[in-house]
Amino acid sequence: MxxxxxxxxxxxxxxxxxxxxxxxxxxxxxxxxVPISVQRAQQRLRDEMEANPLRFFTQGLVDRVAHTRRHLATFIGADPDGTALVSNATTGVAVVLQSLGLRPDDEILSTDHGYGAVALSIQRECRRTGATSRVLPVPLAATNEEVVQAVRDALRPGRTRLLVIDQLTSSTARLFPAAAIVAVAHEHGVPVLVDAAHVPGMLPTTVTSIGADFWVGNLHKWAFAPRASAVLVVAPQWRDRIEPLVVSWEQEAGFPDRLEWQATQDYTAWLAAPVGVFTLRSLxxxxxxxxxxxxxxxxxxxxxxxxxxxxxxxxxxxxxxxxxxxxxxxxxxxxxxxxxxxxxxxxxxxxxxxxxxxxxxxxxxxxxxxxxxxxxxxxxxxxxxxxxxxxxx
Structure with a gap:
């Protein structure tokens, strides 16, 4: 060969x-x-912030973030109204987990291909709430049909409160049939969180076509954005239930503003992220x-x-x-x-x-x-x- x-x-x-x-x-x-052009764009934003911090944070920053969000949501084929900017995919997962209101009789189902930090986040939320974490083994060489069937067999309607799957796994570089898995889970009334950390920029995707309840993806990996740039996409029926990890001044504005506004965090990575997408498109x-x-x-x-x-x-x-x-x-x-x-x-x-x-x-x-x-x-x-x-x- x-x-x-x-x-x-x-x-x-x-x-x-x-x-x-x-x-x-x-x-x-x-x-x-991060491409040099994106580094420079972010530095210009930092210079603007440091030239007049009060003006930067209080005059139009919420609108600038919203404009950036709409641009990035379009790039991944997501609903801008259901998209929030977060620092990374793991943060988005943590937001979803703590917003579910898990109880002792609930379980979270994931696979043994999941990202380590996501598994740790699931374990912590289960310890906090008394819920159970169950891990489904999936052979590396399993066909898509076998993966979907394994998930179907593992679901426990009425007890499985959330299915967490990867669209493209970090540990095994495995591409899962995310849309088919979501469809099977929804047939059993189980919501799905799709960890798509590696997808934006690497793979063509339309988030809305996957149909997941929650979808997280990093922009700093394959979309050339500065680090601490990611998106959390939430289906309409869940948006009012999403709570930030830290409450700040946009709490009453609802999703996604309440999630994005975290006072004095550095927003320049988000604001420069479209330059990364522009660089990718230029190539x-x-x-x-x-x-x-x-x-x-x-x-x-x-x-x-x-x-x-x-x-x-x-x-x-x-x-x-x-x-x-x-x-x-x-x-x-x-x-x-x-x-x-x-x-x-x-x-x-x-x-x-x-x-x-x-x-x-x-x-x-x-x-x-x-x-x-x-x-x-x-x-x-x-x-x-x-x-x-x-x-x-």
Whole structure:
């Protein structure tokens, strides 16, 4: 089986970022990378804020945030009136959980592909309310039909108060059939929270077509926005029940203002987020998506080959559109979260390469991403240097 060819670099794209050229940044999915133009836009907003803080916060800021929200909601195909800006997807999840009014007989159902911080948030809310958390195992190679059936079988109408699923998982780069899962859950009267942290910018999506009760997505990962930029989309029947984690002066204004207004927080990341979307569109949204997915697939193959992983054993749970790929590590490596973090740091220090190392279901996985600032030779160098490093451990 031949190795897939890498895409042609997008001319000039690498120069849009201020990343350290001495490091290979192959882990865009964790914290993203902010283009220089977006950094400068945010700095101009900070300069405006510091020139006259009272005017910045009291004269039109609520309207400016609302205008930004409408722009970003349009980008993801969401209802602007049902969209609120939040700092990150995990914050949006916490807002939803504490707004549900859980009781001791309730349960929250999630899958074993969920993001670690989201799982911790669920556990905390269950401890606080007496509710129960139940985790549904889903095999990495399960078909979409098998995933939907597993969810259908796991639902407990009358007890399952919320189903939490990922649209695209962080730990396993698995793309779930979100709309089909939502439809099945709604047949049983169960509301659904979709964690789509990696979706905005990477994948084409229309949030309204998914039909979820709650949908959260980060803009700072694949949409080139400054960090602390994300959206929470809420279905109409839930909006009056959404409460902020901290009450401030827009509390009586209702959703989404009551959620967005948090007094003296730094709003410049939100206000500069449309510049990130503009940058993505300037490069060509579809062009960037195709480039990144193809580059990640190339990186997976060359590194996988170097580690002795047969091509048929390289998972592709996200499909050809996903710009994150997994490579199984030797069985003894990264079998715990702490071991995975230690190995990730070791690779960064010894190979000057930033990757994600995951521990999922007792197995270590290397997650590689593709972005417009990456080049094929970065994955090729990793393929040469990684096997002897792993052999030492």
């Amino acid at each position: 031949s190795v897939p060819q890498p895409p042609e670099p997008i001319p000039g794209a690498r120069l849009l970022f201020s990343l350290d050229p001495a490091v290979s940044h192959l882990n865009h999915g964790s914290f993203g990378a 060509g949204v579809e062009r960037v998506r195709a480039h990144n997915a193809r580059l990640a697939a190339y990186g997976q193959r060359v590194v996988g080959d170097a580690l002795g992983v047969a091509p048929e054993l390289l998972p592709e749970p996200g499909g050809p559109e996903v710009a994150m790929r997994l490579i199984p590590l030797p069985p003894a490596l990264a079998t715990t979260i702490d071991a995975a973090r230690a190995l990730q740091q070791h690779i960064a220090e010894r190979l000057a390469t930033e990757v994600a190392v995951m521990s999922w279901n007792g197995r270590g996985w290397l997650r590689l991403c593709g972005q417009v600032y990456n080049r094929a030779d970065e994955y090729e160098r990793l393929a040469v240097r990684l096997p002897p490093l792993l052999a030492q451990r």
